[in-house]
Amino acid sequence: MKKKALVAALAALSVFGSARAEIAKGTVKIGVLTDMSGPYADNVGAGSVLAAQMAVEDFGGKAGGTPVEIVSADHQNKADVGLGVARRWYDTEGVDAITEVVSSGVALAVQQLTREKDKVFLATGPGTPDLTGKACSPNGVHWAYDNYALANVATAPLVKKGLKSWFFLTADYSFGQALEAEASKVVLANGGTVLGAARAPLNTPDFSSFLLQAQASKSQVVGLANAGADMMNSLKQANEFGLTAGGQSIAALLVNLPDIHGLGLANAKGLIFADSFYWDANDKTREWSKRFMARFKGKAPGSLQIAVYGAVTHYLKAIEAKKSESGSALVAEMKKLPINDVYTTNASIREDGRVIRDMYLLQVKDPSESKYPWDYYKILATVPGDQAFRPLKDGNCPLVGAAK
Structure with missing residues (x-):
């Protein structure tokens, strides 16, 4: 009887664990890979890191019951530097998703690596349409504008x-x-x-x-x-x-x-x-932007900074819904969910990973x-x-x- 009970308990635990697919390491880690010191630093940089932090805070600090952590690094607009950081993050530092990456060259390299590692890439800063064209990926989403x-x-x-x-x-x-x-x-x-x-x-x-x-x-x-x-x-x-x-x-x-x-x-x-x-388009954008400005020396957010907020928020929603460690599974879930937040309203993610939103x-x-x-x-x-x-x-x- 005891043996049957133990088998039943283990089976139930296995089913429960499979259904929830909790993040095994106990933390959801998101890396903001950006230009912190070069020609695009004012447009992304520290403001993008703050936007990611605000997204986590507004989400309650956890996703699927797991604490969420933001890390950041400067890719220096060099593909080899950015790829090196991304590889280290994925291989040894437990990063689950990378966002921002304003340089198109860096972004294309990171998108390929992200696919190989089955992680998630939330491209907000790069402009190349190749991210949803010939270089598209089941692990990538192109969030803001493109060329x-x-x-x-x-x-x-x-x-x-x-x-x-x-x-x-x-x-x-x-x-x-x-x-x-x-x-x-x-x-x-x-x-x-x-x-x-x-x-x-x-x-x-x-x-x-x-x-x-x-x-x-x-x-x-x-x-x-x-x-x-x-x-x-x-x-x-x-x-x-x-x-x-x-x-x-x-x-x-x-x-x-x-x-x-x-x-x-x-x-x-x-x-x-x-x-x-x-930022000054309507009451909703003004309210969020004033919170940002209060923490960013009075500077209003640009589109590439608040885009990080929107992308991270939607990613966390997908974790809540799917609770999976698979990047491609989470991106597939993101494509199912409608996008409605302060940055984007009534939008969706297309089959190729392109967010279709108003410009x-x-x-x-x-x-x-x-x-x-x-x-x-x-x-x-x-x-x-x-x-x-x-x-x-x-x-x-x-x-x-x-x-x-």
């Missing part, structure tokens, strides 16, 4: 306004090249022409030779296919070189709120661009229009996700239809 959406939402209106001829000043690595390529497609599809491009290395301090090429092209528009400090420096120097005074328009294809703060409204006024969030066409205010600190934008239009992002059929993701 296709930025170009589609921001470039087409300018071409349709009559700004037909374009020259690009491009960050010379995968992110910038992809952004230039996507914007060029939109320009050409709307009847415009691309006169050329000048490609500058990451973290270029002096853009004079590249701006001279843009000026000599006599294009109507100089498209800045770069970001962060590179975008800020190239825009400032374009103004100093008199490009706008000479009749050329400047289109910054990737702008984040900290960039505008660094530039100042006098330098950035009138810029039209696409983004996925504005916004924004314009930087004139200094005379700004009434209080961080009052920088006007929302010109809200573009539904199914119109903003690349159609599923065009991405060439190997996962699409694979299970059918």
Whole structure:
């Protein structure tokens, strides 16, 4: 009788353990792998780490009954450095998921490693559409913007306004090249022409030779296919070189709120661009942003920082629902759950891992229009996700239809 009772108890324990699939090591660990010291640090960096911490706190500190811990590291925008950190985190430090990873080159490497290790990758900062295209993964989700959406939402209106001829000043690595390529497609599809491009290395301090090429092209528009400090420096120097005074328009294809703060409204006024969030959009965004600002020296969150909050929150919801150690199983669960939070409403994760959410066409205010600190934008239009992002059929993701 005792033997039968013991067998029954062990069987019940086995079923219970299988159903709950508790995190065996007793902690859910999420790594924020980001740019802490380079050209994108203000747009992500410490603000992204804080956003991840806020997500855990707002979730109650646990997921599926297991405590949640946030760790962070600087990938220095180098694929080998980022991959080394990710491998160490996965192999020896018990990290279950990695988020942020603003550099596209680092992100593509981390996505592949994450698939090999059956962990979870929540890409919020990188722009390359390859993450949900040819390099898509059952373990990866692309959360915020991508280069296709930025170009589609921001470039087409300018071409349709009559700004037909374009020259690009491009960050010379995968992110910038992809952004230039996507914007060029939109320009050409709307009847415009691309006169050329000048490609500058990451973290270029002096853009004079590249701006001279843009000026000599006599294009109507100089498209800045770069970001962060590179975008800020190239825009400032374009103004100093008199490009706008000479009749050329400047289109910054990737702008984040900290960039505008660094530039100042006098330098950035009138810029039209696409983004996925504005802190002052409504009462809900303002309430969260003020909590963030109170802990971040009064700085308002940019879209890439609050995107980490949204991605981490949804991941924790999946753990609550699935309670699995398998990364691919958790991502599959994330795809089943609707997305509704302060960053994203009424959205979903597509088969290829792309979050389909609204994007916004924004314009930087004139200094005379700004009434209080961080009052920088006007929302010109809200573009539904199914119109903003690349159609599923065009991405060439190997996962699409694979299970059918």
